[in-house]
Amino acid sequence: MRSSKYSFFTPFLVHKADVLLDHNYIRIDWLSIIKGKSNFLNRSMDWCGFMAIVDIIVGVKNEEEYIERCIKSLLNQTLKDINILVIDGLSDDNTRDIVRRLMDEDKRIRLFENEDETISTGRNIGLNASQADYIAYLDGHAFVGEDWLETLYSSFRELEGKYHLGGVGSTYASPEDDTPFGKTVAYCVQTSFGGLGTSFTEEKEIHQVETVAFALYKRSILVNEGIIYDEKMTHCEDTDFNHQLRNKGYVLLKHPKALVYQYRRKNIGQFTGQMFKYGEGRYKLVDKYKETLKYYHLVPVFAIFYLLLVVIGLILFVFNQISLDHLILIFIPVFLYLIVDIIYTLIIMVRHGSLKHISALLIFPAIHIGYGIGFLKGLVVG
16 A cells, blocks of 8 residues: 555545544544644554555444455455445444454454444545545445456546546346345346336446446545535435536446445345335435436336225225226226236246246335335425
């Protein structure tokens, strides 16, 4: 690594965080540092006296099952000049102990505490602490191949002359050891029927996108443009962050070979809850940036209203207020949806050669219903 003058003076949000030095948490009061009332900078040279090419921000909370594999996949990158900034959201399992042990083995790992526990706050803590040329991020329940970072970095360097480039992002992939349900979720969200226009969908070439996950950014651009994570965004924080860049005229690219292997929710209940929260987050984003609303975002919302109409139709039919013919007409969209659901489920089962993926029959409705209800909650509650 190459040494550099250490400085925390960036225009990012002011935070309080904990950083682990010699296995003891030391309180960093960013406001005191900026006002010159803290001697932390002199004490911190031991842990951040070297600037890497890339800092990877890893947000975690209770990730004891996955965090070691995540960090080791980063340590094994072909691009070695990195620091790993682990931002812990008050884990109450063995996550911190695992990170501490790995810190003893490799000094490129740093541990910070995120008292607010939200992803956006954690990312901003990492942005504040970083002194690297580039910043990337990864979730604690994901891991990457050894060339992931080099693929993003070399692509950024190669293409920044062609585009007004803001970031180069990754493509989701399913881990080999994920549960059958988790694999099926991954396959579902890669389809146009289940992707809802997100970065989960699968492509084969580098191309421009509206938003992207697990991206590499040039830190100087973020500093100069004042781009930070909106800490009110508990979900869709990446989309919000990327939209800020696009509003400044920057282009985002998605790389099909920069694979991130992410473990999915383990059952239909957890996954539906995740989609509900995603729907809430999408509404917050639309409320903030009206131009981000696309027609496919509203399809699940209309589906919820339609389901209410179906229930009303059934009640009216039971009380002889409408005829069977009218009830059948009301149910035609349900039949069409089920046909599409079955077709996409069969495609997944045939393509991946397993009957285990029959759970896609439930996963597609969970995506649409969970998201739709979440969006409606945001619309009603505000």
